[in-house]
Amino acid sequence: MAPNASSARAPIDGRNRRVGLIALSFAVLMLGMGYIAVPLYRMFCQATGFNGTPQRATALAASHIKVLDRTMSIRFDSNIDPGMPWRFHPEATTATVRIGARAMALFDAENTSDHAITGSASYNIQPDEAARYFTKVQCFCFTQQTLAAHQSVRMPVIYFVNPKIVDDPDLADVRQITLSYTFHPVAQSASGQKPAV
Amino acid sequence: MATTADHFQAHGDPHDHAHDGDHKPAFFARWFMSTNHKDIGTLYLIFAITAGIIGGAISGMMRAELSHPGIQYLGTFAGWLGVHNPSFDQQLHLWNVLITAHGLIMVFFMVMPAMIGGFGNWFVPLMIGAPDMAFPRMNNISFWLTVAGFCSLMISAFVPGGVGNGAGIGWTAYAPLSTSGSQGPAVDFAIFSLHLAGAGSIMGAINFITTIFNMRAPGMTLHKMPLFVWSMLVTAFLLLLAMPVLAAAITMLITDRNFHTTFFDASGGGDPILFQHLFWFFGHPEVYIMILPGFGMISQIVSTFSRKPVFGYLGMAYAMVAIGVVGFVVWAHHMYTTGLSEDVKMYFTTATMVIAVPTGIKIFSWVATMWGGSISFKSPMVWAMGFIFLFTVGGVTGVVLANGGIDDNLQDTYYVVAHFHYVLSLGAVTSLFAGFYYWFPKMSGKMHSEFLAHAHFWVFFVGVNLIFFPMHFLGAQGMPRRVPNYAPQFEHWNHFASMGYLVMASSMVIFFVNIAYAFIAGKKAEGNYWGEGATTLEWTLSSPPPYHQFETLPVIGDDHHH
Numbered sequence: 001m002a003p004n005a006s007s008a009r010a011p012i013d014g015r016n017r018r019v020g021l022i023a024l025s026f027a028v029l030m031l032g033m034g035y036i037a038v039p040l041y042r043m044f045c046q047a048t049g050f051n052g053t054p055q056r057a058t059a060l061a062a063s064h065i066k067v068l069d070r071t072m073s074i075r076f077d078s079n080i081d082p083g084m085p086w087r088f089h090p091e092a093t094t095a096t097v098r099i100g101a102r103a104m105a106l107f108d109a110e111n112t113s114d115h116a117i118t119g120s121a122s123y124n125i126q127p128d129e130a131a132r133y134f135t136k137v138q139c140f141c142f143t144q145q146t147l148a149a150h151q152s153v154r155m156p157v158i159y160f161v162n163p164k165i166v167d168d169p170d171l172a173d174v175r176q177i178t179l180s181y182t183f184h185p186v187a188q189s190a191s192g193q194k195p196a197v
Numbered sequence: 198m199a200t201t202a203d204h205f206q207a208h209g210d211p212h213d214h215a216h217d218g219d220h221k222p223a224f225f226a227r228w229f230m231s232t233n234h235k236d237i238g239t240l241y242l243i244f245a246i247t248a249g250i251i252g253g254a255i256s257g258m259m260r261a262e263l264s265h266p267g268i269q270y271l272g273t274f275a276g277w278l279g280v281h282n283p284s285f286d287q288q289l290h291l292w293n294v295l296i297t298a299h300g301l302i303m304v305f306f307m308v309m310p311a312m313i314g315g316f317g318n319w320f321v322p323l324m325i326g327a328p329d330m331a332f333p334r335m336n337n338i339s340f341w342l343t344v345a346g347f348c349s350l351m352i353s354a355f356v357p358g359g360v361g362n363g364a365g366i367g368w369t370a371y372a373p374l375s376t377s378g379s380q381g382p383a384v385d386f387a388i389f390s391l392h393l394a395g396a397g398s399i400m401g402a403i404n405f406i407t408t409i410f411n412m413r414a415p416g417m418t419l420h421k422m423p424l425f426v427w428s429m430l431v432t433a434f435l436l437l438l439a440m441p442v443l444a445a446a447i448t449m450l451i452t453d454r455n456f457h458t459t460f461f462d463a464s465g466g467g468d469p470i471l472f473q474h475l476f477w478f479f480g481h482p483e484v485y486i487m488i489l490p491g492f493g494m495i496s497q498i499v500s501t502f503s504r505k506p507v508f509g510y511l512g513m514a515y516a517m518v519a520i521g522v523v524g525f526v527v528w529a530h531h532m533y534t535t536g537l538s539e540d541v542k543m544y545f546t547t548a549t550m551v552i553a554v555p556t557g558i559k560i561f562s563w564v565a566t567m568w569g570g571s572i573s574f575k576s577p578m579v580w581a582m583g584f585i586f587l588f589t590v591g592g593v594t595g596v597v598l599a600n601g602g603i604d605d606n607l608q609d610t611y612y613v614v615a616h617f618h619y620v621l622s623l624g625a626v627t628s629l630f631a632g633f634y635y636w637f638p639k640m641s642g643k644m645h646s647e648f649l650a651h652a653h654f655w656v657f658f659v660g661v662n663l664i665f666f667p668m669h670f671l672g673a674q675g676m677p678r679r680v681p682n683y684a685p686q687f688e689h690w691n692h693f694a695s696m697g698y699l700v701m702a703s704s705m706v707i708f709f710v711n712i713a714y715a716f717i718a719g720k721k722a723e724g725n726y727w728g729e730g731a732t733t734l735e736w737t738l739s740s741p742p743p744y745h746q747f748e749t750l751p752v753i754g755d756d757h758h759h
Contacts, residue, residue, distance in 0.1 A: 015411050026438065028441070030442055031442075034445020041471060
């Protein structure tokens with residue numbers, strides 16, 4: 001029997017504590033990674049157009065894009081969150097645009113209720129692979145829209161199809177791109193606070 | 198290593214007032230404040246068996262309902278939970294509650310506590326020649342957190358969860374069903390239950406990693422560790438890296454539900470698919486967490502009863518490491534129908550199929566261990582061979598499902614149910630019973646009846662195959678999972694499966710009779726009751742082992758077999 005048991009145990013306790021703390025830090029790191037996944041995923045989607053996230057460009061950048069002699073059909077789709085008392089639809093369901101040329105689409109929205117409602121639109125592109133070429137210059141979906149009771153508005157989207165699309169073998173047989181919007185109600189609060197976007 | 202050995206020897210001293218290595222605390226202190234790895238292992242096993250009875254009874258309720266098309270029994274079951282004259286929707290909600298409870302109980306409160314908490318706690322210190330786990334008090338906290346988590350899940354069944362009482366969100370808890378789709382506290386209780394069980398698992402993982410890295414006996418290098426210890430080391434790392442991601446995901450669910458965040462809500466800029474990514478980043482390693490300790494036990498058993506060292510020891514150890522590593526990069530094969538691009542599907546199909554390679558190495562090595570061995574068909578060996586067969590069947594259907602194109606057809610059908618029950622309910626559970634019969638006399642000091650153990654195996658084997666094999670047919674014909682009602686053409690095989698449940702359930706009667714027999718009339722177990730094939734360190738001790746073992750550390754020689 002060792003005469004002073006407590007001091008004899010100290011080295012193994014110290015080593016155990018060190019390994020245990022390293023293991024714990026791995027667990028905490030992974031917990032953090034779970035949360036960082038949210039902004040990382042968003043940055044990744046916006047950078048790559050992954051999973052149908054459309055691209056954005058400034059008007060200046062758009063004016064430098066070469067316009068091709070080929071056309072692409074664009075289909076517009078509109079949806080409303082269930083229970084949101086708005087009417088929302090595109091003025092034309094399809095448009096044929098030259099690849100690279102800026103074009104404008106108009107959407108009509110009407111608040112059919114007796115009180116003001118703020119909405120925000122989420123958007124998606126089909127086929128997914130086309131998302132990295134479908135570029136928006138201006139869109140009502142970039143900001144929240146508030147409609148007074150029974151107010152109607154026309155909302156523009158200015159966009160172009162990046163000419164690099166013609167070089168992508170995955171999209172060689174794509175003749176039409178669908179741009180889909182869904183309007184969601186923004187949680188109302190007296191301070192007009194924005195939700196985390 | 199001599200100095201280390203002295204420290205270990207000294208470890209026993211604080212408990213050693215009477216200079217009696219077997220001094221045990223009184224009942225309450227021993228079982229409710231336990232810091233002894235063997236006692237905690239026993240508690241985990243009792244807990245897992247209890248939870249398994251509840252989870253198994255729930256599957257009996259589901260098989261009863263599914264034995265015929267239409268809704269037969271859900272109204273009665275709702276009455277048992279205190280809801281009388283339930284509406285049709287409430288009955289369907291109860292179905293969702295049942296599948297949720299069955300999944301969560303079997304995964305978090307039966308397989309994991311039995312494999313990791315039970316056999317892991319009992320045999321990792323014994324096999325590496327350590328006196329106890331590195332953090333005995335944290336070991337105690339792990340266990341009671343798991344119990345608290347189970348209580349939280351049970352409470353959830355009795356509080357409102359949307360349409361009716363209970364959390365009807367599936368074990369996957371996909372948003373938006375688990376957020377805006379389920380009002381009421383039941384889902385919060387269920388999520389909290391996962392928090393508690395997850396925290397317990399993470400602490401357990403830290404404990405195992407520290408124990409295995411720091412507390413091996415002199416001469417026990419990593420490459421001399423028994424394969425069960427290797428399997429627990431890999432499992433602990435999977436837990437450590439996967440569980441916190443689940444904790445993050447379900448914490449986001451809680452805040453989406455209660456604190457107006459919109460992680461998974463498109464109207465606030467979130468994305469419900471994100472939950473699936475986070476969940477399956479945890480969920481796929483989780484299935485390896487459930488099966489790897491079983492792999493380890495099967496390796497010990499096959500080696501013992503073939504009286505040969507395991508064929509290809511290093512290949513076996515690193516196959517488990519490879520399964521663990523690759524297991525982290527295949528998660529989206531659970532999400533083929535969420536709109537992944539072709540390239541992403543191709544990647545996940547390929548990566549998933551790669552896992553068949555290390556798994557194949559393991560199956561091959563088990564068979565090669567038996568090849569030319571002096572095989573004795575004792576009950577653990579019979580269970581282990583049953584495991585190898587059943588797990589291989591489940592693995593083969595897994596390769597089928599790994600194909601993104603085929604999965605478009607089979608997603609959410611009974612084919613998937615058949616697949617994961619072959620690897621878990623038949624694979625993992627069969628390995629649990631193999632381990633149980635292998636080590637039960639070591640843990641209890643009493644021999645079970647070999648006749649009853651064999652009878653248990655054959656009835657169980659027939660029963661589970663009757664239940665789950667026809668589900669391949671049902672799934673291939675398009676029967677969706679997670680529904681209490683189905684089209685009449687599916688009745689034949691569903692009825693067949695429900696009859697199989699009765700066979701399986703009767704095998705469990707044999708199991709409990711066998712345990713009772715062992716405690717009442719079982720012969721006293723010797724230290725090494727399996728004979729010369731059993732070479733790991735736990736067989737050098739008495740059965741049951743002394744309350745404090747290895748006060749003088751064993752020294753592992755260079756000629757040691759695994």
